Amino acid sequence: MQALxxxxxxxxxxxxxxxxxxxxxxxxESVVAQNFYKGRWSYTAFVAxxxxxxxxxxxxxxxxxxxxxxxxxxxxxxxxxxxxxxxxARILGDPEFWSAMRRTLLFMxxxxxxxxxxxxxxxxxxxxxxxxxxxxxxxIIWPKAVAGASIGVVFxxxxxxxxxxFQSINAIFPGLWNPRVDGTxxxxxxxxxxxxNGIPFNFIILLSGLQTIPDTLTKAAAMDGxxxxxxxxxxxxxxxTPQLFLTFVLEFVGTIVxxxxxxxxxxxxxxxGATNLLIYKIYSDGFKAxxxxxxxxxxxxxxxxxxxxxxxxxxxxxxxKYER
Amino acid sequence: xxxxxxISLANIVxxxxxxxxxxxxxxxxxxxxxTVILGPSGCGKSTLLNMIAGLEEVSGGTIRIxxxxxxxxxxxxxxxxxxxxxxxxxxHMSVAANxxxxxxxxxxxxxxxxxxxxxxxxxxxxAGLLDRKPSQMSGGQRQRVAIARxxxxxxxxxxxxxxxxxxxxxxxxxxxxxLSQLHDRIGTTSVFVTHDQVEAMTLADKxxxxxxxxxxxxxxxxxxxxxxxxxxxxxxxxxxxxxxxEVTGDGQNLTDTAGTVLASLLHTGPAxxxxxPEKLRFSDTGIPFEVTYREDxxxxxxxxxxxxxxxxxxxxxxxxxxxxGADRLMLQFNKEDLHLFDSTTGRRIExxx
Amino acid sequence: MIERSNSIQRVAAFVMVIGTIFILAPLVIAFLTASxxxxxFVQAGGIEFSVGSHFVANIRxxxxxxxxxxxxxxxxxxxxxxxxxxxxxxxxxxxxxxFYQSRLNTLIFALTIATVMLxxxxxxxxxxxxxANVAMPLNWLLSILGIANLSEWIFGxxxxxxxxxxxxxxxVAAPIATSCTSVFIYRQFFLSLxxxLPKAATMDGxxxxxxxxxxxxxxxxxPLVATFMFWFIGGWTSYLxxxxxxSTPDAQPAIVGLAKMANADDETIPNVPLLMAGALFVxxxxxxxxxxxxxxxxxxxxxxxx
Numbered sequence: 001m002q003a004l005x006x007x008x009x010x011x012x013x014x015x016x017x018x019x020x021x022x023x024x025x026x027x028x029e030s031v032v033a034q035n036f037y038k039g040r041w042s043y044t045a046f047v048a049x050x051x052x053x054x055x056x057x058x059x060x061x062x063x064x065x066x067x068x069x070x071x072x073x074x075x076x077x078x079x080x081x082x083x084x085x086x087x088x089a090r091i092l093g094d095p096e097f098w099s100a101m102r103r104t105l106l107f108m109x110x111x112x113x114x115x116x117x118x119x120x121x122x123x124x125x126x127x128x129x130x131x132x133x134x135x136x137x138x139x140i141i142w143p144k145a146v147a148g149a150s151i152g153v154v155f156x157x158x159x160x161x162x163x164x165x166f167q168s169i170n171a172i173f174p175g176l177w178n179p180r181v182d183g184t185x186x187x188x189x190x191x192x193x194x195x196x197n198g199i200p201f202n203f204i205i206l207l208s209g210l211q212t213i214p215d216t217l218t219k220a221a222a223m224d225g226x227x228x229x230x231x232x233x234x235x236x237x238x239x240x241t242p243q244l245f246l247t248f249v250l251e252f253v254g255t256i257v258x259x260x261x262x263x264x265x266x267x268x269x270x271x272x273g274a275t276n277l278l279i280y281k282i283y284s285d286g287f288k289a290x291x292x293x294x295x296x297x298x299x300x301x302x303x304x305x306x307x308x309x310x311x312x313x314x315x316x317x318x319x320x321k322y323e324r
Numbered sequence: 325x326x327x328x329x330x331i332s333l334a335n336i337v338x339x340x341x342x343x344x345x346x347x348x349x350x351x352x353x354x355x356x357x358x359t360v361i362l363g364p365s366g367c368g369k370s371t372l373l374n375m376i377a378g379l380e381e382v383s384g385g386t387i388r389i390x391x392x393x394x395x396x397x398x399x400x401x402x403x404x405x406x407x408x409x410x411x412x413x414x415x416h417m418s419v420a421a422n423x424x425x426x427x428x429x430x431x432x433x434x435x436x437x438x439x440x441x442x443x444x445x446x447x448x449x450x451a452g453l454l455d456r457k458p459s460q461m462s463g464g465q466r467q468r469v470a471i472a473r474x475x476x477x478x479x480x481x482x483x484x485x486x487x488x489x490x491x492x493x494x495x496x497x498x499x500x501x502x503l504s505q506l507h508d509r510i511g512t513t514s515v516f517v518t519h520d521q522v523e524a525m526t527l528a529d530k531x532x533x534x535x536x537x538x539x540x541x542x543x544x545x546x547x548x549x550x551x552x553x554x555x556x557x558x559x560x561x562x563x564x565x566x567x568x569x570e571v572t573g574d575g576q577n578l579t580d581t582a583g584t585v586l587a588s589l590l591h592t593g594p595a596x597x598x599x600x601p602e603k604l605r606f607s608d609t610g611i612p613f614e615v616t617y618r619e620d621x622x623x624x625x626x627x628x629x630x631x632x633x634x635x636x637x638x639x640x641x642x643x644x645x646x647x648x649g650a651d652r653l654m655l656q657f658n659k660e661d662l663h664l665f666d667s668t669t670g671r672r673i674e675x676x677x
Numbered sequence: 678m679i680e681r682s683n684s685i686q687r688v689a690a691f692v693m694v695i696g697t698i699f700i701l702a703p704l705v706i707a708f709l710t711a712s713x714x715x716x717x718f719v720q721a722g723g724i725e726f727s728v729g730s731h732f733v734a735n736i737r738x739x740x741x742x743x744x745x746x747x748x749x750x751x752x753x754x755x756x757x758x759x760x761x762x763x764x765x766x767x768x769x770x771x772x773x774x775x776f777y778q779s780r781l782n783t784l785i786f787a788l789t790i791a792t793v794m795l796x797x798x799x800x801x802x803x804x805x806x807x808x809a810n811v812a813m814p815l816n817w818l819l820s821i822l823g824i825a826n827l828s829e830w831i832f833g834x835x836x837x838x839x840x841x842x843x844x845x846x847x848x849v850a851a852p853i854a855t856s857c858t859s860v861f862i863y864r865q866f867f868l869s870l871x872x873x874l875p876k877a878a879t880m881d882g883x884x885x886x887x888x889x890x891x892x893x894x895x896x897x898x899x900p901l902v903a904t905f906m907f908w909f910i911g912g913w914t915s916y917l918x919x920x921x922x923x924s925t926p927d928a929q930p931a932i933v934g935l936a937k938m939a940n941a942d943d944e945t946i947p948n949v950p951l952l953m954a955g956a957l958f959v960x961x962x963x964x965x966x967x968x969x970x971x972x973x974x975x976x977x978x979x980x981x982x983x
Contacts, residue, residue, distance in 0.1 A: 034868065035778045036379075036875040037885040046773035047785055050766040050857070057804060057852040058792050060814065064803035118696075125692035128685070136693045138971050140700055145963035147914040149936045150956045154707045156939070157724075157949050164724055165706075196703065199696075228685045257798035261916035265936050279798060279917075286802045287921060295802045302799060310794050379876055400882035412873035416895045425891075426881035473881070 062303065068296035087297040096273075096281070097298065103187075104278040107259065111191050112251040115198035116206075116244070122199065123206035124232060137207070144200040148261030152193060156266040159189045179267065183274025186267045190275050193262045194255065201254075202247045209243030210236060249313050253306060278302055329390045329403070329480040329513045330355035331376065337384030338371055338537070345371055346537035348385070354530070355390075358507050358514045362524040363534035364560070369517045370485060372534070376515060377404050377483050389480055400429075403480035407487045411470045413458040419445070420454040423472045430477075444476040447506065464495045468502075475510065484516040488523060500526055521561050525549070533557050551663075555670035558598050558663060564626055567604075567637040569597045570667070582633030584611055587657050594667040601626065601640040603661035610654035613639070629653075704957075711735055711953035718950050735954035744926045744934050745958055751846070751923075752913050752930040753962070758850035759912030760905045767859035768901065772889050774860070775867040776875055786864070789857040797852055798917045805921050808848045812838035844928040849919050853912055859904050866900045867893070903973045910963045931959040 037043075072083045091097050122140060126133045143151070158164045161178040170177055179186040213236060221231050260279050263269060269276035269284065276284075278298065286295030331353040338346040345368045353359045361369045374380040376387060378399030387395040394402045405426075413422050421428075424441040432440075445451050448468040458466055467487060474482055484503075488496045504527055507514060518524055524531050525545045533540040533548065533556075541553040552558035558566045571578040573591035580586055586597060602624075616636065617628040627639045639655065664673040706724065713721070713729035739745050770789065774782050797804065807813060816837055819825040829835040842848025878888040894901075916932055923929040926937070935955050939947070 050770040058855040061803035125689040412877035429882040
């Protein structure tokens with residue numbers, strides 16, 4: 001299996017893992033055949049807008065959140081003083097922070113895992129090409145348009161213990177389902193909403209990954225006697241690992257923050273902090289409690305965490321993908 | 325007819341950082357001539373072509389086209405046009421728009437543009453296909469669009485960068501004929517880069533053989549074939565390649581490593597003896613030759629065999645030679661078909677016959 | 678699909694149906710509920726699976742008695758800005774990165790890709806600070822270079838500039854537009870084009886800018902349109918940043934307005950039908966966009982030049 005994964009005619013650049021590599025490890029492809037024009041002024045003019053934009057609205061804020069994490073900012077403009085690592089000590093010693101962190105980690109494992117799992121199953125099913133898979137594919141993408149807060153408003157109603165779909169069950173077994181009171185129930189509602197949100201994007205990536213698997217491979221496997229179930233497990237899934245990897249990285253990064261819209265409309269971090277994920281905590285600390293230094297510090301910590309996790313996943317990528 | 329634009333290359337140097345690809349090249353490419361630059365991959369031929377075109381900068385030296393010194397000029401000011409290996413047609417434009425694009429950039433008014441496009445399309449036999457898109461055309465047709473695009477500007481120099489490499493064998497043969505006829509018709513100074521010696525031999529007025537950025541020989545195809553200037557040229561041109569045998573001369577005879585006398589040439593010391601496979605003849609006496617492998621190609625047979633010293637050489641005999649079937653044959657080395665090269669430098673040694 | 682194996686076809690069909698139902702369910706429920714009046718809703722005790730007749734009335738209430746229509750326009754403008762900025766800036770930059778020779782290429786590419794790794798929502802606090810005073814970098818510069826001190830010493834005036842982009846369209850849109858996935862997508866596309874096009878254009882007398890306009894732009898139409906729509910929708914559904922950056926209802930996009938409407942309702946039983954109508958009202962434009970353009974979007978994002 002390892003010897004020939006692609007027929008020689010399959011364009012080298014289009015192979016998913018090379019697209020991934022080109023994206024994530026740009027140093028591999030620094031000189032491209034198309035590099036041709038010279039001209040400092042026009043080059044500068046072309047790259048200046050985007051560099052200014054990301055410099056101003058991305059890099060400076062990132063820098064600032066590390067910068068301010070070393071200061072104690074007085075909420076109402078009373079100036080600030082340098083406190084070194086005191087903010088970090090305070091945050092890292094705060095049990096509230098750690099429970100939010102734990103909840104976030106739990107969410108970050110469950111929600112993406114399920115979202116990707118469901119998307120994978122859907123993609124495999126739609127890939128069969130049955131009648132109606134075009135319509136299905138169209139519909140499965142819709143949540144992208146209704147993402148976040150709008151659907152949160154709908155979901156909070158659907159999951160409402162007295163007004164929503166569970167009201168009949170609650171009538172029989174009172175108190176069985178109440179996200180307003182039961183933290184686990186609330187957590188579950190957020191997870192389900194996030195899965196609903198996350199399906200379209202992952203679905204598209206996985207489906208297009210499945211569709212780039214060359215016909216010749218599935219035919220060869222069929223000639224070898226592998227039935228359709230077997231082919232899914234032995235051929236389609238392994239060849240899908242680059243896309244799966246991509247979805248894990250993107251979904252991971254996205255989940256940390258996408259959940260905000262859901263939390264703000266569905267549970268506001270409650271009940272009792274059960275759905276107070278880090279992103280929500282940062283927001284409420286910063287904009288409601290005006291603990292700007294604390295919020296900045298937590299942002300810095302979360303930023304480091306995300307970066308480390310993403311880098312780790314790239315290290316992992318080398319072991320996961322197949323060598324040719 | 326633009327026949328008076330000769331290209332003069334004086335001491336052309338090209339380096340990328342620390343590595344020098346072309347150490348210093350001087351040549352005069354005649355006006356109105358079809359010059360082929362031939363060489364193996366990496367010899368610098370495409371780089372040289374790009375420098376003439378202006379697509380790459382020269383690190384040193386001067387290029388003249390006609391009377392003008394052009395190495396510092398932008399490509400569009402030099403009066404060159406280029407046909408690319410993978411055609412480089414604009415996918416979203418029609419054939420007519422592709423051909424006429426350079427005229428549009430030069431702000432030629434539409435009626436004249438259309439006329440010249442139609443003319444160019446006629447020359448390459450594309451009339452009636454002007455509204456198609458490149459994706460709707462075959463490889464050969466696309467190549468002709470590329471040629472039309474080049475000639476519509478009535479350039480001083482036509483440059484070809486391995487244009488036939490992407491075509492299949494039969495198409496290549498047809499395109500060679502068309503290119504040859506095109507050159508006869510419009511007579512523009514042309515420079516054609518290829519690694520295929522058949523294209524070089526058939527199309528060129530003169531061939532410039534390049535190896536590692538240096539000129540091995542610059543001569544007509546005939547001369548190159550019959551009087552190769554070096555071992556490199558000798559083995560590059562000709563299929564199957566020239567047989568090269570290490571010999572030692574004692575002033576009267578040349579003997580190979582096994583002691584067999586191969587020929588009587590007045591040379592002393594070591595040398596490399598060259599003889600083309602088709603120039604070897606079987607006879608009843610001569611040098612013993614043991615056959616190992618035969619390829620019967622219909623028009624001739626190529627026989628691979630060993631000399632007494634164990635070296636394998638090729639012999640090509642025309643169809644009908646009755647001795648072809650035997651296993652042990654005698655070879656005749658005729659003096660006028662022999663070439664002698666210096667053992668160390670590989671350069672040709674003259675006047676030994 | 679090579680053979681018609683029944684078991685797998687049945688499972689696949691089943692999965693597709695379940696998946697589609699799961700996706701459509703919340704939308705259908707929202708629609709059904711939005712078609713009832715508040716009184717009916719309270720009386721029925723919540724969710725009902727039948728169509729009522731109050732849909733138009735609810736929509737009318739949304740249009741005339743809430744802030745949502747005005748905010749819908751805000752959403753529209755903001756999303757247009759986001760998509761436009763993203764597409765145009767990325768197109769220009771990627772053109773340079775792919776077609777120009779420069780040692781900065783790798784560095785700039787890495788800088789842009791890095792923005793994908795950290796989502797905007799993570800840095801709202803400090804982005805807020807920057808947008809609250811976009812002249813901040815200028816102030817720093819003056820301060821570091823000592824010009825500020827110099828001016829104070831000479832003129833008695835210390836230059837400190839203040840320009841707030843909060844509550845403005847551009848202030849909301851610009852930070853959303855910083856995520857540079859578009860650079861990556863356009864780069865892949867440019868690399869898939871025939872190789873010698875810039876050389877051919879140069880021989881034809883066209884410079885880099887002419888090449889970009891005459892040749893690259895028409896060829897890039899598909900990915901440009903697809904990504905434009907994709908970012909438009911992304912900008913529309915952006916929540917945390919607009920929530921923070923736009924504090925007045927006048928300036929907020931529809932999604933924020935809807936959330937505020939939902940959270941502000943203090944009744945024991947909130948006016949859910951109205952909220953559902955609101956949710957549909959807020960989402961119908963992006964859903965229509967996705968439903969009609971889904972082929973283009975998927976094709977454009979497929980990173981392929983088929």
